[in-house]
Amino acid sequence: MLSxxxxxxxxxxxxxxxxxEILSTLKKNKLRAVMTGFSVAWGIFMLxxxxxxxxxxQNGMEFNFRxxxxxxxQIWPGRTSENFEGLGKGRSVQFTNExxxxxxxxxxxxxxxxxxxxxxxxxxxxxxxQYANYTVTCVMPEFINIRLMDIVKGRFINHMDIKENRKxxxxxxxxxxMLFKETEPLGEYVKVGGIYFQVxxxxxxxxxxxxxxxxxxxxxxxxVFNGANRLSNLALTTTSTTVxxxxxxxxxxxxxxxxxxxxxxxxxxxxxxxxxxxxxxxxQGVFAGIRMFVWVIxxxxxxAGIVGVSNIMIILVKERTKEIGIRKAIGxxxxxxxxxxxxxxxxxxxxxxxxxxxxxxxxxxxxxxVLTNVAATNETxxxxxYNPSANFGVAIxxxxxxxxxxxxxxxxxxxxxxxxKPIEALHDE
Amino acid sequence: xxxSIIRVEALHKSYVNGSNSLHVLKGIDMDIQxxxxxxxxxxxxxxxxxxxxxxxxxxxxxxxxxxxxxxxxTKMNETxxxxxxxxxxxxxFQSFNLISFKNAMENVALPLYYQKVSRKKRNNVAMEYxxxxxxxxxxxxxxxxxxxxxxxxxxxxxxxxxxxxxxxADEPTGALDSQTSMExxxxxxxxxxxxxxxxxxxxxxxxxxxxxxIIRLRDGVIESNHINHSFKxxxxxxx
Ligand SMILES: Nc1ncnc2c1ncn2[C@@H]1O[C@H](COP(=O)(O)OP(=O)(O)O)[C@@H](O)[C@H]1O
Ligand SMILES: [Mg+2]
Numbered sequence: 001m002l003s004x005x006x007x008x009x010x011x012x013x014x015x016x017x018x019x020x021e022i023l024s025t026l027k028k029n030k031l032r033a034v035m036t037g038f039s040v041a042w043g044i045f046m047l048x049x050x051x052x053x054x055x056x057x058q059n060g061m062e063f064n065f066r067x068x069x070x071x072x073x074q075i076w077p078g079r080t081s082e083n084f085e086g087l088g089k090g091r092s093v094q095f096t097n098e099x100x101x102x103x104x105x106x107x108x109x110x111x112x113x114x115x116x117x118x119x120x121x122x123x124x125x126x127x128x129x130q131y132a133n134y135t136v137t138c139v140m141p142e143f144i145n146i147r148l149m150d151i152v153k154g155r156f157i158n159h160m161d162i163k164e165n166r167k168x169x170x171x172x173x174x175x176x177x178m179l180f181k182e183t184e185p186l187g188e189y190v191k192v193g194g195i196y197f198q199v200x201x202x203x204x205x206x207x208x209x210x211x212x213x214x215x216x217x218x219x220x221x222x223x224v225f226n227g228a229n230r231l232s233n234l235a236l237t238t239t240s241t242t243v244x245x246x247x248x249x250x251x252x253x254x255x256x257x258x259x260x261x262x263x264x265x266x267x268x269x270x271x272x273x274x275x276x277x278x279x280x281x282x283x284q285g286v287f288a289g290i291r292m293f294v295w296v297i298x299x300x301x302x303x304a305g306i307v308g309v310s311n312i313m314i315i316l317v318k319e320r321t322k323e324i325g326i327r328k329a330i331g332x333x334x335x336x337x338x339x340x341x342x343x344x345x346x347x348x349x350x351x352x353x354x355x356x357x358x359x360x361x362x363x364x365x366x367x368x369x370v371l372t373n374v375a376a377t378n379e380t381x382x383x384x385x386y387n388p389s390a391n392f393g394v395a396i397x398x399x400x401x402x403x404x405x406x407x408x409x410x411x412x413x414x415x416x417x418x419x420x421k422p423i424e425a426l427h428d429e
Numbered sequence: 430x431x432x433s434i435i436r437v438e439a440l441h442k443s444y445v446n447g448s449n450s451l452h453v454l455k456g457i458d459m460d461i462q463x464x465x466x467x468x469x470x471x472x473x474x475x476x477x478x479x480x481x482x483x484x485x486x487x488x489x490x491x492x493x494x495x496x497x498x499x500x501x502x503t504k505m506n507e508t509x510x511x512x513x514x515x516x517x518x519x520x521x522f523q524s525f526n527l528i529s530f531k532n533a534m535e536n537v538a539l540p541l542y543y544q545k546v547s548r549k550k551r552n553n554v555a556m557e558y559x560x561x562x563x564x565x566x567x568x569x570x571x572x573x574x575x576x577x578x579x580x581x582x583x584x585x586x587x588x589x590x591x592x593x594x595x596x597x598a599d600e601p602t603g604a605l606d607s608q609t610s611m612e613x614x615x616x617x618x619x620x621x622x623x624x625x626x627x628x629x630x631x632x633x634x635x636x637x638x639x640x641x642x643i644i645r646l647r648d649g650v651i652e653s654n655h656i657n658h659s660f661k662x663x664x665x666x667x668x
Contacts, residue, residue, distance in 0.1 A: 020548060322526070323528050323529075325526075326526050326527075326528060327528075327539070327543075328507075328511060329485070329487060329514065329520050329526075330514070330515065330520065330539060330540045330543065330587065330591075331511050331512065331514050331515025331516075331540055331543035331544070331591070332511060332543055333507065333508040333511040333512065333543075334507045334508060334511070335508065336543065421487075422487050423482050423487045423488050426522060426524075426526055
């Protein structure tokens, strides 16, 4: 155990010794080493910046999906565009509670499901003397698991509300701020289209501070506002997390609805389906493509760097012919000469690469800080470009790339150095 | 173990340049004893350096045989050659061949680097050798800050540090004035006193006369090989 420790320490010391030997030769060629390293530094810098920006764009894109479950599927009714079983095209499809009940009962793979009824656009909501027009939506309690909203105060619609057709309402913080000013909203009554509803909860939308939602229990909405059993659309989440499985469930739903409403499953206009996971993965795919492209550019820049380092190293080796000849005469093996040159090129690329990497990360950090400050006053930036950063994985990959680059750059010069004949090297003076 | 450190028999060496072949060494026989100090003389182009390169395992020979410390030196890979050089041979060159960006101490210590001796240790040893050469206070100077005589003494210290069996010196005083040449020869003789064989290539009689034996080369063959009587005389005089 002790001897192991001593051995390790000994090797670390030897390591320093070795680095010292490399540095002594590099010191002589400081400027050139710096110049050479620049292209490598630039390559890594670009790579980090571009990858970080890609991440920033992706974060922005993903932010758009924060207010919806990743495996949500939403279905809007449309108008048939194909003749089907003797029925002419152009029929409009109307969803009802029956669709909801049957889908919930018959289809597997559905986790949460909610019908949604929009009241005629812009209903006046009034509290005391304050009033404003908003879109009112009637939903089931499960809706909050599909469209993700934060409950700031109180609660969301629950099953008792549905069962007893309670006249309750949940409002966005923005609406509350406008109607209630200083008054505590929970328990107060607001008039919606002339009928009183009690406020039971306050919501905020995680992607949009300014969203204005007024939400009623579906059953109450249908009854009070003459909705009968009609539904504006259907929203659900699936029990699965893969695109394939979600696509499968989507097809089953389409088939089910096609049979019930008598339209062709190939009819693209009878219903419209928004499959979140598919869109999400597609968007992610785009970013994977961008990332790939960035790596290609970065690697090409670094290859240019490798060629540069290699060229300079060849010149350095040529200039050091005599020195290497001397080393060989006094006992340097070809392998030790190879190591000498390889470690020098490795050292140049590693240091340069590290500098490039740190600069890149630094700039990303600054950009990130600035964006956070901007986002504090202007939310929209969050949807476009946010928190651009190169993660640990990128740093590791870049480091591996650098080591490979250094070794590649040193390969030819090292072979040239190993091939130096001491008698020829020592001959000239 | 025989008493010869270097034994060469019927050694031939040609330089081949495309279709031209230059036969430089044409059958050399030579036997250098342990601890002996020998000079090799001959006109320019007679093959002295070629012979010394072969003895130093810096170059291959074509025919004949070469034994170093009773080991038959044949064509070997470079790694092995480097190890033999490091272990058995110290080189001293006319042009010193110090590494310009390393200071005196680092230059002297370099052979020990290739023996994997730690830096602290090899620098300490290098300081001892510099001390012996009277150059302790110059340890941290670069070669460019030193005189020719000082540089050659550093080169000798470097040749000695790996405790070689033989030192091969190719015109070690060729670039020095006569005063400095004599100082360097004194050092080499002192080194020889410690039992290390020394082979000096020179074309100066003054230098050759200070060695125990003088071998004369002419056109790739040994013209004469005899004990230097003036060396004995001088020794007697000194005593
Ligand atoms: N690497 C080489 N390739 C071809 N010819 C060489 C080489 N080295 C030396 N020679 C030739 O071999 C001959 C002997 O050279 P050298 O051994 O250096 O002689 P010296 O050291 O005695 O002056 C010379 O003619 C020289 O031109
Ligand atoms: Mg010569």
